[in-house]
Amino acid sequence: MIYDVIIIGAGPAGLAAGLYSSRARLNTLIIEKDGDGGQIATTDEVANYPGSIENASGPSLIARMVEQVNEFGAKKVNDEIKSVELNGDIKVLKGAKEEYQAKTVIIATGATPKPIGCPGEKELTGRGVSYCATCDAAFFEDLEVFVVGGGDSAVEEAMYLTKFARKVTIVHRRDELRAAKSIQEKAFKNEKMNFMWDTTITELKGDGILESMIVKNVKTGEEKEIFADEDDGTFGVFVFVGYNPATKLFDGIIDMEDGYIKTDADMKTNIPGVFAAGDNRVKSLRQVVTATADGAIAAVQAEKYINEHFED
Ligand code: NAP
Numbered sequence: 001m002i003y004d005v006i007i008i009g010a011g012p013a014g015l016a017a018g019l020y021s022s023r024a025r026l027n028t029l030i031i032e033k034d035g036d037g038g039q040i041a042t043t044d045e046v047a048n049y050p051g052s053i054e055n056a057s058g059p060s061l062i063a064r065m066v067e068q069v070n071e072f073g074a075k076k077v078n079d080e081i082k083s084v085e086l087n088g089d090i091k092v093l094k095g096a097k098e099e100y101q102a103k104t105v106i107i108a109t110g111a112t113p114k115p116i117g118c119p120g121e122k123e124l125t126g127r128g129v130s131y132c133a134t135c136d137a138a139f140f141e142d143l144e145v146f147v148v149g150g151g152d153s154a155v156e157e158a159m160y161l162t163k164f165a166r167k168v169t170i171v172h173r174r175d176e177l178r179a180a181k182s183i184q185e186k187a188f189k190n191e192k193m194n195f196m197w198d199t200t201i202t203e204l205k206g207d208g209i210l211e212s213m214i215v216k217n218v219k220t221g222e223e224k225e226i227f228a229d230e231d232d233g234t235f236g237v238f239v240f241v242g243y244n245p246a247t248k249l250f251d252g253i254i255d256m257e258d259g260y261i262k263t264d265a266d267m268k269t270n271i272p273g274v275f276a277a278g279d280n281r282v283k284s285l286r287q288v289v290t291a292t293a294d295g296a297i298a299a300v301q302a303e304k305y306i307n308e309h310f311e312d
Helices: 012-023 038-042 058-071 133-140 152-161 181-189 288-309
Strands: 002-008 028-032 075-078 081-085 091-095 099-107 111-113 144-148 167-171 193-196 199-205 212-217 223-227 236-239 243-245 274-276
Touching (some): 002 012, 012 028, 012 058, 012 099, 012 288, 028 099, 038 058, 038 111, 058 075, 099 288, 133 152, 133 236, 152 181
Parallel strands (some): 002 028, 002 099, 028 075, 099 274, 144 167, 144 236, 167 193
Antiparallel strands (some): 111 243, 199 212, 212 223
């Protein structure tokens, strides 16, 4: 069986691609190795996706996307692609369970935020610990928040958080930021911004909600525990220490920049018939709304490619 389109990944980008390609009556297969939804499946409230109201949760949004894709006849399988041959007219994907063939491939494998990697982080994610300011800032209205990292993401997201939080403190492992100078200048001018230099978080603590954390000065080795203000009961820790795009499979095969797949505005990679969509590609905003847009564009371009390269 040779599919018209195989989509790797069933997050918002992959599901949007699946919707558009199956609506275009292309024979479509979506391959997902875990559960549907990617990062958004673990988000409690999706308040920034247009039309998402009444406390729409990540899982409910994804469930509706899956239902819509099923309605138009895209096939979905659970498998993990282990190797790919993308250069021929027919692309070959070798999964742990089966081998798949297609005229076009849309890579929608996503990315995951890198964790700090300290005790308590996993348990308190969504309970004070967050990796997305756009998603969660509003939950910290008038509370205190700490932002881990010193790159562009950390500083820009920290600035965004100052619109909500009472006080924002960047916790950085060195004594100077990595972020672009122009971004730094704005941060240093912002009265709500504070900086805790040469510091790492070694433990996050709390009973069901973040209540305290242990920080360590990496130069002196000194450790101290920081507690939530008594009236607040909790505080926020936003982690921006980089992302891991899920692109290892394509190392040395597809052009990338810092591990992210390079595409043009039509989601085309350097390999004809191979497209990328969503958080795994080079872009400036990684959100559901941009992922779904990428997926739609990739599917439309896949259709165009098939019409141009294959006889009926
Ligand atoms: P990044 O530039 O890789 O910065 C990661 C930051 O986290 C660094 O300051 C790093 O510290 C720190 N870090 C890494 N691992 C850590 C750990 N285990 N514990 C504590 N701190 C840790 O990542 P990013 O800020 O997400 O940016 C990724 C890319 O997107 C960059 O190329 C960036 O320029 C770009 N970006 C651009 C914009 C913009 O132009 N507006 C906005 C966002 C992102 P060190 O500095 O000590 O290494």
